[in-house]
Amino acid sequence: MAANILDGKKIAQEVREEIKREVEELKSKGVHPGLAVILVGDDPASQVYVRNKHKACGDVGIYSEVHRLPKETTQEELLELIHKLNNDDKIHGILVQLPVPDHIDEKAVIDAISLDKDVDGFHPANVGNLVIGDECFYPCTPHGCMVLLDKAGIDPKGKKAVVVGRSNIVGKPVAMMLLARHATVTICHSRTQNLAEETRQADILVAAVGRPEMITGDMIKEGAVVIDVGINRLDDGRLVGDVHFESAAEKASWITPVPGGVGPMTITMLLKNTVEAARRKC
Numbered sequence: 001m002a003a004n005i006l007d008g009k010k011i012a013q014e015v016r017e018e019i020k021r022e023v024e025e026l027k028s029k030g031v032h033p034g035l036a037v038i039l040v041g042d043d044p045a046s047q048v049y050v051r052n053k054h055k056a057c058g059d060v061g062i063y064s065e066v067h068r069l070p071k072e073t074t075q076e077e078l079l080e081l082i083h084k085l086n087n088d089d090k091i092h093g094i095l096v097q098l099p100v101p102d103h104i105d106e107k108a109v110i111d112a113i114s115l116d117k118d119v120d121g122f123h124p125a126n127v128g129n130l131v132i133g134d135e136c137f138y139p140c141t142p143h144g145c146m147v148l149l150d151k152a153g154i155d156p157k158g159k160k161a162v163v164v165g166r167s168n169i170v171g172k173p174v175a176m177m178l179l180a181r182h183a184t185v186t187i188c189h190s191r192t193q194n195l196a197e198e199t200r201q202a203d204i205l206v207a208a209v210g211r212p213e214m215i216t217g218d219m220i221k222e223g224a225v226v227i228d229v230g231i232n233r234l235d236d237g238r239l240v241g242d243v244h245f246e247s248a249a250e251k252a253s254w255i256t257p258v259p260g261g262v263g264p265m266t267i268t269m270l271l272k273n274t275v276e277a278a279r280r281k282c
């Protein structure tokens with residue numbers, strides 16, 4: 001089988017057009033959605049993501065401000081800024097770009113963000129609401145995976161979904177979101193025995209493990225939908241996912257490329273959450 005490509009770049013663009021219209025509608029009601037992005041330190045990849053977030057906001061009409069802090073910033077100084085932004089009426093969404101430097105406790109930072117401004121969806125109360133199916137902000141990357149499935153007309157209901165990876169940012173929340181859509185979900189991780197036996201059961205396979213090309217074609221069921229969340233830079237400069245694309249594409253019915261699959265959806269879902277946060281203030 002030659003797989004169909006789930007083109008995240010194209011779908012992200014379509015969703016951004018919808019978001020643009022939603023921003024216009026909110027502005028006409030006197031609410032201008034606003035996002036504050038905080039970057040601590042000078043991690044090169046984070047700098048690119050933050051720049052892209054700022055630009056994406058501008059493209060759809062969302063107000064955004066970027067707070068670039070030196071890597072020596074103390075946790076106290078960072079928490080003080082978050083506190084200020086929590087109380088700033090023109091800011092509807094706050095995110096701290098991850099990872100933060102080692103001397104800063106990531107959990108303390110996430111906990112400090114006001115629940116109604118947690119557009120990353122990482123706050124423990126948000127995660128709890130996701131698990132019990134209450135109103136919440138969906139974390140951006142898992143949300144992007146679900147929108148990709150929807151746009152390709154793939155309904156998880158009754159399907160066997162296997163998630164490889166159990167991170168708080170992707171693996172666990174995407175498993176919860178698939179479960180909420182009535183998939184039968186298995187979560188695999190580094191200690192899973194006979195991983196290939198598990199992945200070969202999957203109608204929907206989500207790879208979010210952070211190991212370049214570790215999921216190969218022989219681990220995939222004929223006709224499966226493959227969502228590759230991995231972004232790995234190889235020594236030769238190539239960017240690859242957690243899935244070996246060529247061999248997987250021979251088995252899958254749908255597959256996301258890297259780059260241009262899940263990645264572009266992450267920032268798009270951040271825009272969507274920011275608009276949603278502003279809408280709740282209407």
Ligand SMILES: Nc1nc2c(c(=O)[nH]1)N[C@@H](CN(C=O)c1ccc(C(=O)N[C@@H](CCC(=O)O)C(=O)O)cc1)CN2
Nearest residue numbers: 049095096097098099120140259260261263264266267
């Ligand atoms: N506070 C947060 N920190 C981080 C998050 C997050 O959702 N919130 N996710 C990642 C980084 N990230 C956004 O912040 C992100 C990663 C990748 C992409 C993307 O568009 N990737 C492209 C390839 C880009 C490249 O060439 O390097 C793709 O896959 O096509 C966007 C956003 C960690 N931190």
